[in-house]
Amino acid sequence: MKALDPAWRARFDPSQWFLEPCEEVGALFGLECVEMLLDERTPWQHLQILETRHFGRVMVLDGFLMLTQRDHFIYHEMLVHPALCSQRAPRRVLIIGGGDCGCLREVLRHDLVEHVVQVELDERVTRAAERFFPELCEANDDPRAELVFADGIGFVAAAAAGAFEVIIIDSTDPIGQAARLFDRAFYRQCRRVLGDTGVLAVQSESPMIHLEVLAGIRGELAAAGFPHVATLQFPQPTYPSGWWSATLAGGSAVAAVPGHAAGPLETRYYSRQVHQAALALPRFVSEALENSAGSG
Amino acid sequence: MKALDPAWRARFDPSQWFLEPCEEVGALFGLECVEMLLDERTPWQHLQILETRHFGRVMVLDGFLMLTQRDHFIYHEMLVHPALCSQRAPRRVLIIGGGDCGCLREVLRHDLVEHVVQVELDERVTRAAERFFPELCEANDDPRAELVFADGIGFVAAAAAGAFEVIIIDSTDPIGQAARLFDRAFYRQCRRVLGDTGVLAVQSESPMIHLEVLAGIRGELAAAGFPHVATLQFPQPTYPSGWWSATLAGGSAVAAVPGHAAGPLETRYYSRQVHQAALALPRFVSEALENSAGSG
Numbered sequence: 148m149k150a151l152d153p154a155w156r157a158r159f160d161p162s163q164w165f166l167e168p169c170e171e172v173g174a175l176f177g178l179e180c181v182e183m184l185l186d187e188r189t190p191w192q193h194l195q196i197l198e199t200r201h202f203g204r205v206m207v208l209d210g211f212l213m214l215t216q217r218d219h220f221i222y223h224e225m226l227v228h229p230a231l232c233s234q235r236a237p238r239r240v241l242i243i244g245g246g247d248c249g250c251l252r253e254v255l256r257h258d259l260v261e262h263v264v265q266v267e268l269d270e271r272v273t274r275a276a277e278r279f280f281p282e283l284c285e286a287n288d289d290p291r292a293e294l295v296f297a298d299g300i301g302f303v304a305a306a307a308a309g310a311f312e313v314i315i316i317d318s319t320d321p322i323g324q325a326a327r328l329f330d331r332a333f334y335r336q337c338r339r340v341l342g343d344t345g346v347l348a349v350q351s352e353s354p355m356i357h358l359e360v361l362a363g364i365r366g367e368l369a370a371a372g373f374p375h376v377a378t379l380q381f382p383q384p385t386y387p388s389g390w391w392s393a394t395l396a397g398g399s400a401v402a403a404v405p406g407h408a409a410g411p412l413e414t415r416y417y418s419r420q421v422h423q424a425a426l427a428l429p430r431f432v433s434e435a436l437e438n439s440a441g442s443g
Numbered sequence: 444m445k446a447l448d449p450a451w452r453a454r455f456d457p458s459q460w461f462l463e464p465c466e467e468v469g470a471l472f473g474l475e476c477v478e479m480l481l482d483e484r485t486p487w488q489h490l491q492i493l494e495t496r497h498f499g500r501v502m503v504l505d506g507f508l509m510l511t512q513r514d515h516f517i518y519h520e521m522l523v524h525p526a527l528c529s530q531r532a533p534r535r536v537l538i539i540g541g542g543d544c545g546c547l548r549e550v551l552r553h554d555l556v557e558h559v560v561q562v563e564l565d566e567r568v569t570r571a572a573e574r575f576f577p578e579l580c581e582a583n584d585d586p587r588a589e590l591v592f593a594d595g596i597g598f599v600a601a602a603a604a605g606a607f608e609v610i611i612i613d614s615t616d617p618i619g620q621a622a623r624l625f626d627r628a629f630y631r632q633c634r635r636v637l638g639d640t641g642v643l644a645v646q647s648e649s650p651m652i653h654l655e656v657l658a659g660i661r662g663e664l665a666a667a668g669f670p671h672v673a674t675l676q677f678p679q680p681t682y683p684s685g686w687w688s689a690t691l692a693g694g695s696a697v698a699a700v701p702g703h704a705a706g707p708l709e710t711r712y713y714s715r716q717v718h719q720a721a722l723a724l725p726r727f728v729s730e731a732l733e734n735s736a737g738s739g
Contacts, residue, residue, distance in 0.1 A: 155464055161455065164471060168451055173496035175460060177471030200469035218651065221725070355514065355680050382678055382686035384651050389685010390678035415727040424723035427716040429517070 165197055165205065167212055169387040172356050176387065178202055178215070184279060189271035191324065196279045202385065204279050206247060208272070208319060215385050216280065219249055222350070224417040225381045225425065226393045227253035230313050230348035231260070232422060233401050237312045238262070241340070243299035243328065245317035246272030248284045254315070255286040256412055263292050264311075268324065270296040300333055309342035316349040321360060329364055334371030334396070343398035347373065351394040353387055354380050354432045361392055362439035368396040377402035378436070379425035381416070402426055461493055461501065463508055465683040468652050472683065474498050474511070480575060485567035487620065492575045498681065500575050502543060504568070504615060511681050512576065515545055518646070520713040521677045521721065522689045523549035526609050526644035527556070528718060529697050533608045534558070537636070539595035539624065541613035542568030544580045550611070551582040552708055559588050560607075564620065566592040596629055605638035612645040617656060625660055630667030630692070639694035643669065647690040649683055650676050650728045657688055658735035664692040673698035674732070675721035677712070698722055 164177045178199045185196035195207040203216025214222070227250050231237045238261045240254050246267035254263050267273055273294065277284045286292060295302065303314075314337050321329040329349075337347050347368070352360045361378065368376050373396035383391035395401040428436070460473045474495045481492035491503040499512025510518070523546050527533045534557045536550050542563035550559050563569055569590065573580045582588060591598065599610075610633050617625040625645075633643050643664070648656045657674065664672050669692035679687035691697040724732070 155466075156457070156462070159457065159462070159464070161452070161457065166452070166455070166471070168455075170451075171497075173475030173498070175462070175471070175473030175475075177473070179469030179471075201467075202469070355678065380678075382651065382676075382684075384684040384686055388678075388680040390680055416725040418723075418726050420723040421725055424720035427714075427720035429712040429717055430714050431711040 191269040223249040228417040240313045241311045247276040252286045266302045303336045331367040331371040346397040351392045355388040487565040519545040524713040536609045537607045543572040548582045562598045599632045627663040627667040642693040651684040
């Protein structure tokens with residue numbers, strides 16, 4: 148269809164590319180690959196690790212790109228730091244999913260944190276991360292870290308009220324197994340475990356192409372008893388549309404200027420100014436979210 | 444390389460997709476196409492208009508996607524409104540390039556504007572926009588608008604000192620013909636034409652994958668005598684990395700809180716808050732820009 152650069156088109160060998168279609172919007176994203184490092188059927192999903200030409204190693208689950216070594220820092224920092232920095236004393240943190248351990252590492256940058264539990268369903272994801280993404284797992288031996296391989300929903304249901312100040316939901320897209328991590332029944336359990344002052348952070352898809360999913364997540368959070376909900380947006384070049392979001396929810400205000408310790412954190416994307424700026428949603432996004440809130 | 448979803452892979456017919464490789468980072472972006480509407484060799488470039496399945500019509504120049512009907516508003520609003528809103532009285536505006544007329548339309552939303560000149564090298568681009576993107580050209584008949592088809596560099600060189608309050612450079616990437624729009628000789632002429640209080644806005648590529656290009660643009664602007672330079676970033680889902688930037692430059696401060704008229708503007712992305720937020724650069728971007736400023 149694109150007539151130009153026939154030389155490139157002739158050279159193009161789809162078998163040498165990781166290709167991820169986003170069928171609902173007729174878009175395609177690809178990364179040139181050098182080598183397949185791991186190709187494993189775990190009890191839960193299809194796990195692949197590829198070496199790309201310019202984005203380092205990438206992790207793929209069921210055909211969807213989860214992270215690249217080049218740009219994952221944006222996602223991990225923006226899912227973790229706004230939540231922790233909005234808390235006065237984030238001592239006990241729970242991560243649901245996040246088997247690549249990237250969120251865990253960011254959480255452990257906070258000196259105030261005393262205990263982090265990461266509850267990942269698929270142990271093979273973490274084992275692959277330890278082997279192929281050692282930088283993400285560099286904090287796994289921190290005595291404050293506890294790795295649990297179990298169903299996050301069961302874990303939260305069994306946790307005591309007020310057991311955590313922060314819960315981070317680092318899940319795959321809301322389809323299949325992960326869909327249950329996006330509904331009000333689960334969020335209601337999170338609300339109970341966080342008490343009135345804790346904060347929940349959930350990856351909430353693309354503000355561009357999943358706006359109705361984002362609105363749905365916010366609606367479920369409100370229905371679960373979180374009176375305060377705030378969405379932050381940030382670029383994520385290797386996710387569909389290159390643009391992603393995280394949503395915070397709490398019994399108390401969550402969209403305040405960041406609190407205790409944004410300054411000394413070692414980050415590449417996050418800063419106090421970036422946190423504040425990420426809360427300023429484009430007009431078409433905030434209008435869509437207001438409208439859906441009004442109707443729900 | 445990606446073993447999963449063999450069904451999709453078997454279905455995938457590259458000839459039905461617009462595919463744009465970004466060879467320097469080994470990435471690929473694609474949009475599923477329905478029909479080629481125009482395929483023309485103009486005196487200056489290869490111009491194609493395609494109907495896509497979910498992004499509306501798209502314009503492609505020399506194989507690079509210039510705009511889609513679905514997401515161009517972000518780019519056009521963020522290249523135009525921060526510059527005009529930073530001016531107390533943006534009466535006379537010059538657009539260099541911008542043949543699709545998307546910037547022109549945004550400029551004409553400002554009631555204070557009395558005269559806009561759009562200087563596009565390739566008249567065929569504007570004729571194609573009139574035919575296939577009528578919504579972008581809806582303001583072309585505004586009596587304040589003047590369309591000139593000529594070389595922007597010659598136009599600026601011939602313009603009087605202080606002739607414009609705002610210059611917007613809506614160019615293609617800094618290669619080929621367009622490279623001359625990114626150097627200090629041209630910027631120096633812009634500086635003269637803007638006087639001490641005018642503002643220049645230039646599209647300045649991706650903060651992620653063209654960070655050295657962005658740093659170079661800022662360096663050339665400084666070398667051309669603009670003491671104040673500020674970069675804004677925003678998502679642009681169909682450009683490489685899905686993340687883009689615009690850089691403002693002026694003899695006076697350009698990064699202040701927006702001025703006269705951000706409120707009543709009819710926009711989908713831009714707002715006063717979004718303007719302010721777009722100036723908050725992620726840590727790795729601001730550090731890279733500071734370092735290059737220090738060394739140049």
